[in-house]
Amino acid sequence: MEKKVVLITGANSGFGKWMALEFAKANYTVIASMRDRNKSKPLIDIATKMGVMSNIEIIILDITSDKSVENLTLYLQEFGRVDLLINNAGYAGAGFSEEIPIQEYQLQMDTNFFGTIRVTQAVLPFMRKQGQGMIINMSSISGEIGFPGMSPYVSSKFALEGWSESLRLELAPFSIPVILIEPGSFQTNIWTTGKKVTEKSTLATSPYFTYMNQLDTYLQKNRHKDGDPRELARKVVAIAQKKQPKMRYVVGKGTKSTILVKRIIPWKWWEKIVLFILK
Ligand SMILES: NC(=O)c1ccc[n+]([C@@H]2O[C@H](COP(=O)([O-])OP(=O)(O)OC[C@H]3O[C@@H](n4cnc5c(N)ncnc54)[C@H](OP(=O)(O)O)[C@@H]3O)[C@@H](O)[C@H]2O)c1
Structure with missing residues (x-):
């Protein structure tokens, strides 16, 4: 049987x-895309140690660039x-809404939302021609729950959720399932180098300074x-092998119960709980 390509x-x-x-x-052929080849060393080092580098091809892809996505085609x-x-590519835009320049919202959407659409549009013709395929979109608990100080990120993930639901229904006749992964918090760079806080909200002069702290x-x-990102990765491999995958998979300790509580209790209780916890 031909090796599957991801x-x-x-x-x-x-x-x-x-x-x-x-x-x-798991013996897939992996097209590992990244926007900067100079950042490939950690992946190459571990892949070499694991003896799986022969299954990996590295390509350059900036999901915000039309030209880069044309090269992907x-x-x-x-x-x-x-x-x-x-x-999967994305970052976390943070800060308080009143202080975040529109351009920062636009940049956030251009990566987490439009970037995802851009790449999907490039890949779909191949999947339809093959008569099969699968799309996994990396959402977040932030695609179900709004958090203060994270509105660019939360908005991008809510948009991704809505778009993915539409896309799932559009692609059902073509046997191409669309799946959302909703992780809670995991140990990755998104909380350090991948977090872009608007400058104003970090200054002592900001009316939100105390809230921010x-x-x-x-x-x-x-x-x-x-959580450990490797555990999430293993779950995604298992999900990719399901014959009839669900629309959403919530991953991470306590994440499922948090989403469930938010869905079933009245908003005014939810609001009290969140504000109490943050005090
Ligand atoms: N970690 C968590 O707690 C968590 C929870 C829920 C959801 N997620 C989601 O999981 C996904 C992966 O994030 P992560 O946690 O693994 O964080 P990460 O370690 O910061 O990885 C993010 C990746 O996205 C890449 N990226 C950003 N902008 C890009 C662009 N324009 N073109 C191509 N690649 C770009 C980054 O490349 P550079 O290194 O070049 O910046 C990096 O490789 C994101 O969609 C995130 O929202 C993460």
Whole structure:
């Protein structure tokens, strides 16, 4: 049987890196895409140690660039097929809404939302021609729950959720399931180099300065509870092998119960709980 081919965006770090490694270990051919080849060393080093580097091809792909995605199309024309697309690349825009320039919202949407659409539109013609495929979109608990101080990120993930539901219904007749992964908090770069806080909200002159610090303190205090990205990667490999995958998979300690509570209790209780926890 022909080896399955998976294309992963943002494969140089975090979930993307571990998914590339775990899919390679499961004997998929992995097209590990990243926007900067100089960042490929961590992936290459571990893949070499695991003896799976022969299953990995590294390509350059910036999901915010039309030109870069055009190059992806040319590459796929040569390569021939892609069975699974994992839209993983993203970052976390943070700060308080009043202080965040529109351009920062636009940049956030251009990566987490439009970038995902851009890559999907490039890949879908290949999947339809093959008569099969699968798309996994990396959403978040933030695609179900709004958090203060994270509105660009939350908005991008809510948009991704709505778009993915529509896409799932559009692609059902073509046997191409669309799946959302909703992780809680995991130990990756998204909470350090991948977090872009608007400058104004970090200044002592900001009316949100105290609130901002409360949030940071809460997040720092709970960082040690963050999950292992490798475990998530293994779950995604298992999900990709399901015959009839669900629309959503919630992953991470306590994440399912948090989403469930938010869905069933009245908003005014939810609001009290969140504000109490952050105090
Ligand atoms: N970790 C968590 O707690 C968590 C929870 C829920 C959801 N998620 C989601 O999981 C996904 C992966 O994030 P992560 O946690 O693994 O964080 P990460 O380690 O920061 O990885 C993010 C990846 O996205 C790449 N990326 C960002 N902008 C890009 C662009 N324009 N073109 C191509 N690649 C780009 C980054 O590349 P560079 O290294 O070049 O910046 C990096 O490889 C994201 O969609 C995130 O929202 C993460």
